[in-house]
Amino acid sequence: MVKMLTIGAAVQDIFMSHSPEFMPFNDKYDKKVFLKIEFGSKNDVDDINFSTGGGATNAAVTFARQGLEVEFMGTIARDTAGQAVLTDLDNEGVGTKHISYSDKYHTGYSTVLIAPTGERTFLTYRGASTHYDIKNFDLKKSSADWIYVSSMAGDMDILDSIFYQAKELGKQVCYNPGKDELKQISKLRSLLEDVDVLLVNKEEAQMIVDGETLEELVRKLSNRVGAVIVSDGHKGVMASDGKTIVRAGMYEDVKVIDRTGAGDAFGSGFLSQWATGKSLKDSIVFASANSTSVVTKVGAKAGILHKGAALHAMPLSEKPF
DSSP: OOEEEEESOOEEEEEEEOOGGGOEEEETTTTEEEEOOOTTOOOOOSEEEEEEEOHHHHHHHHHHHTTOEEEEEOEEESSHHHHHHHHHHHHHTOBOTTOEEESSSOOEEEEEEEOTTSOEEEEEEOGGGGOOOGGGOOGGGOOOSEEEEOOOTTOHHHHHHHHHHHHHTTOEEEEOOOHHHHTTHHHHHHHGGGOSEEEEEHHHHHHHSOOSSHHHHHHHHTTTSSEEEEEOGGGOEEEEOSSEEEEEOOSOOOOOSOOTTHHHHHHHHHHHHHTTTOOHHHHHHHHHHHHHHHTTSSSSSTTOOOTTOOOOOOSEEEEEO
16 A cells, blocks of 8 residues: 655634625725725624644545545644644544644644635634744654655755655655745755656746746646646646646536635645556546535535545546657
8 A cells, every 4th residue: 555644734724604794805996806804893704614724634634535544744732723633634544643743833723714706815823834843854754655745834944854855765755835935946946856746836837937838837847857737727737747748627617615725635636546556647537526526615624535436527638748
């Protein structure tokens, strides 16, 4: 059995939805969409949902539900939110022995206001999820075959250490960089030589390489990593393993309830299949199905597919690289 280790953030989320006060507000001068709440006002919310998130724990649940052995490595605190993270991971069968604890910061916590369109506004305390100690990321303690790394809050030294260890130990790396890493683009580019699978959206890809179309971006990124997946919102994705290029549209047109965790579901969904020997095309189909399922539920984990879930065909084309 393929063994997985996910590394990155763990947070508790509280979702507030079904409020007329969360309707999008269009500013005709600024040409942006806002959530508009009057200072000092009291606004009713008709639904509330507690769950846990963070890219690495979300990915871990995908792997676990696909029947893979998986452990999580990250930092929380010994508080109520941290206990919620542990409980969720334990219930999903995710190993937690590599978790470290902060004595200075609380576990990361977000309050999420969900508009009727499914768009979200976050109020986030990042806490322990963005204050890491390099000594807590010793990969020799893990027997994982694959390392799935989400954002490390821009700590490039720890990322460099993780990637170096992975290569020294013969572990493969799947990386989904966060905004704080993308702000340090030259350092990020230098790390990509140790990456086996790169997950980015179109805008992020354009920060790493030049290119206007998805195919341009995919071809250029394929010169840096083993496999690359570039997403473009509702327009779908393009991926390549250096041998073929797959272009996929939307898996299914569903009513979007909450977009939280959709990207994590796609990336981890892809790797859950790719790491076990599935084709690029089949891995993209499952990734798309997993992401689509997640947006139909509130929270990042509720909609993650279980092993054996029925899949259907989707708009997809494949050609030689």
